[in-house]
Amino acid sequence: MRYIILKRNQDGSVSSEKMGSYEGPKDDSSRNRSYLMAEPLAAHLELPEGMDEDCVEPVEVEGVVSLEENADKVLAKRQSKAQANLDAIRLLREPLLRDADHAISTMEDDGLDATAMRAYRKALRSCTDSLKKVNGEARLSCENLIPSEFEFPIKP
Numbered sequence: 234m235r236y237i238i239l240k241r242n243q244d245g246s247v248s249s250e251k252m253g254s255y256e257g258p259k260d261d262s263s264r265n266r267s268y269l270m271a272e273p274l275a276a277h278l279e280l281p282e283g284m285d286e287d288c289v290e291p292v293e294v295e296g297v298v299s300l301e302e303n304a305d306k307v308l309a310k311r312q313s314k315a316q317a318n319l320d321a322i323r324l325l326r327e328p329l330l331r332d333a334d335h336a337i338s339t340m341e342d343d344g345l346d347a348t349a350m351r352a353y354r355k356a357l358r359s360c361t362d363s364l365k366k367v368n369g370e371a372r373l374s375c376e377n378l379i380p381s382e383f384e385f386p387i388k389p
Contacts (some may be wrong), residue, residue, distance in 0.1 A: 235280040237300070239291055247276045247291040247298045254286055259323050285310065309380050319371035321380035329385060330357055349389040356386035 238252040252275055278300050280286055288306040291298050333354040340347040364375050 235286070237280055237286050237289070239276045239278060241274055241276055247293060249290045251286070251377070254280070265353050279322065296333060312370070315371040315373050315375035318375045318378045318380055319361065321366070322361060322378070322383050325380060325383065326357060329388075333357060333388075335375055353386055353389050361387060 235256055236255065237254045240248040240250040240252050242248050276291070276298055278291065278298060278302060280289065284300065284302055285307070288310055289300040289303050290303050290306075292301045331352060337347045337350050337354065340350060363372075364378075365371055
């Protein structure tokens with residue numbers, strides 16, 4: 234079990250201000266001393282399985298306080314992870330683009346046909362197009378990508 238500790242207001246209502254969190258039961262054997270915060274000043278709420286403690290907020294109904302996910306916070310966190318993955322893929326792609334540019338320049342200097350290398354470079358540049366929206370932000374589907382396992386076009 235994971236608990237989060239929220240501050241209680243003077244009127245007894247629960248604030249969305251997070252004071253801490255801890256694992257396991259609230260007892261004297263706990264290594265985390267956050268459980269010592271007095272119950273009248275703090276609310277100790279069990280975090281439901283699968284919920285992110287950064288994306289929940291307290292809801293009080295008829296004197297009972299529970300935690301609910303804030304859809305905007307969940308979406309923002311997912312978008313942030315997706316964008317981080319897209320940025321990581323772009324970082325991995327950078328040296329490949331640099332190498333392709335160098336190879337094209339070298340081939341042209343030597344009077345060789347660089348058509349295949351240009352096609353490869355174009356494929357490298359466009360391989361992330363399907364991962365982003367029209368405005369350039371990452372699609373949410375990117376949140377589950379593992380950048381190091383992304384398959385780039387094969388060099389000719």
